[in-house]
Amino acid sequence: MTQQKIATIFGATGFIGRYVVQEFAQRGYTIRAASRTPNKAFFLKPCGNVGQVVPFPCDGSKKDIEAAVKNADVVVNCVGILFEKKKDQFTKIHVNLAEQIAKAASKQGVGRLIHISALSCDKAKSKYAKSKLAGEKKVQKAFPDAVILRPSVVFGAEDNFFNMFARLARPSFVCFLPLIGGGETKFQPVSVSDVADAVIEAASAPVGEYKKYAGEVFELGGPDIIDFKGVYDKIKQFTAIKFCTFPLPWGLAKMNAAVLEVLPKPLLTRDQIESLKTDNVVATKAKTFKHLGIEARSMDSVLPEYLGQYSYKKSRAEQLAA
Numbered sequence: 368m369t370q371q372k373i374a375t376i377f378g379a380t381g382f383i384g385r386y387v388v389q390e391f392a393q394r395g396y397t398i399r400a401a402s403r404t405p406n407k408a409f410f411l412k413p414c415g416n417v418g419q420v421v422p423f424p425c426d427g428s429k430k431d432i433e434a435a436v437k438n439a440d441v442v443v444n445c446v447g448i449l450f451e452k453k454k455d456q457f458t459k460i461h462v463n464l465a466e467q468i469a470k471a472a473s474k475q476g477v478g479r480l481i482h483i484s485a486l487s488c489d490k491a492k493s494k495y496a497k498s499k500l501a502g503e504k505k506v507q508k509a510f511p512d513a514v515i516l517r518p519s520v521v522f523g524a525e526d527n528f529f530n531m532f533a534r535l536a537r538p539s540f541v542c543f544l545p546l547i548g549g550g551e552t553k554f555q556p557v558s559v560s561d562v563a564d565a566v567i568e569a570a571s572a573p574v575g576e577y578k579k580y581a582g583e584v585f586e587l588g589g590p591d592i593i594d595f596k597g598v599y600d601k602i603k604q605f606t607a608i609k610f611c612t613f614p615l616p617w618g619l620a621k622m623n624a625a626v627l628e629v630l631p632k633p634l635l636t637r638d639q640i641e642s643l644k645t646d647n648v649v650a651t652k653a654k655t656f657k658h659l660g661i662e663a664r665s666m667d668s669v670l671p672e673y674l675g676q677y678s679y680k681k682s683r684a685e686q687l688a689a
């Protein structure tokens with residue numbers, strides 16, 4: 368009897384992590400869904416057969432991390448935060464925890480490590496970006512063959528980007544949305560399914576193919592490059608909500624963010640404004656989806672699947688009949 372391969376996913380309960388779990392489950396892996404709160408990972412169990420997806424407690428201690436990666440064939444790190452609620456949280460999670468996972472994977476003789484970083488972390492001046500870059504360096508030092516994936520803004524049914532703007536655009540909220548810093552920042556939104564496919568390709572490619580990926584950084588962007596106006600145009604197109612936009616200079620945006628930052632789950636932080644000053648697009652010389660043999664999905668093929676829920680054009684009766 369051939370033994371099932373084991374994949375340990377840190378951050379399995381998150382937006383990207385859950386798609387990664389699904390893909391491994393479909394390929395017959397046993398999955399350790401590592402989480403600080405394993406109960407939160409129970410919703411992942413139906414992704415596989417009985418006992419295939421195992422919620423695994425991990426409080427970030429060396430002992431828990433080593434237990435989670437022991438005998439694993441592949442380890443994926445999907446842990447990350449967008450804003451700090453406590454001092455030095457970016458460093459603790461993006462740098463120290465990432466290093467601990469890489470060190471444990473190396474010590475336990477794990478075959479492959481895939482680390483999710485962020486596009487433009489080598490260019491942007493935000494604390495978020497700097498911590499993601501510092502994390503990459505620690506991971507590369509501890510596990511030189513690690514495959515690093517740097518996605519642009521990720522879209523999908525549970526995303527916090529298109530969904531957030533669509534929610535804000537609803538007539539009951541605001542009817543004006545800001546073009547932050549004039550709205551010229553460029554994004555290259557990438558589908559969460561494509562990010563998961565990239566993880567799977569790096570995790571399960573035959574040895575010969577994998578040799579081309581080991582130790583490399585891949586920048587993951589979709590086929591379309593858009594600015595803020597482009598984002599809002601997509602929301603208008605797929606929700607039929609009418610709203611206006613207005614330019615919000617960087618200084619004013621930062622002042623607004625300083626107020627919003629005090630919310631438990633801030634809509635925007637000053638550090639995110641800093642990130643937005645740098646384009647979020649794949650560099651010309653970067654390794655990309657093409658090098659992983661993946662053709663990325665367009666926004667137009669995915670956004671209607673979930674932005675439609677914000678549409679006010681059709682009555683409820685019409686929606687049910689559709």
Ligand SMILES: NC(=O)c1ccc[n+]([C@@H]2O[C@H](COP(=O)([O-])OP(=O)(O)OC[C@H]3O[C@@H](n4cnc5c(N)ncnc54)[C@H](OP(=O)(O)O)[C@@H]3O)[C@@H](O)[C@H]2O)c1
Nearest residue numbers: 378380381382383402403445446447483485518519520521
């Ligand atoms: N979403 C995007 O658009 C995007 C774009 C570029 C890069 N990325 C990167 O992709 C990765 C995954 O992003 P995501 O959108 O899937 O994030 P997410 O939905 O917020 O999930 C992140 C996961 O990290 C874990 N986590 C959060 N705080 C933690 C802490 N203090 N200690 C340990 N674990 C913690 C959580 O797991 P538990 O609560 O279960 O422990 C959670 O499942 C991150 O590294 C992010 O920087 C995301």
